[in-house]
């Protein structure tokens with residue numbers, strides 16, 4: 001399945017990346033300025049980034065099927081998928097933690113901020129591995 005002959009996944013990957021990083025930025029600004037409005041916007045951003053990660057992952061699974069079942073390059077997709085699943089878990093727990101314990105940023109600040117920064121590392125590695133799939137292994141390149 002493609003849209004006007006283009007793979008779907010690259011059209012969707014900007015959203016989880018931008019929304020997660022926006023959530024991190026808003027959380028840090030909220031901590032710095034001590035304003036709860038930023039906290040609320042950060043939570044909204046993390047909810048949207050989780051949804052966007054699910055959507056991008058579904059598109060990625062669809063695009064993956066463009067490759068022949070015996071294509072050896074399929075193996076290179078696995079680390080990228082592991083990154084995507086890890087991101088879903090980390091992002092999901094950030095949302096759950098904030099909803100379950102609204103004062104989490106006060107009571108468990110180092111844990112919450114550390115977990116959030118771990119998500120940034122996972123996000124960057126996942127996106128970099130995605131770039132490797134396209135630019136090194138030529139997956140999804142139109143001929």
Ligand code: HEM
Pocket residue numbers: 007008009010013016017053056057058060061063064077080081084087123126127128129130131133134139140141
């Ligand atoms: C089950 C989950 C996923 C699968 C199976 C998957 C699969 C793929 C595949 C097959 C490609 C090669 C291009 C294509 O054919 O579309 C790709 C590229 C890429 N993926 Fe994923 N992906 C997944 C999740 C994600 C997530 C969650 C992100 C972002 C956080 C992401 C970021 C990227 C990026 C940045 C590229 C390079 C796009 C480009 O430069 O054109 N992927 N992925």
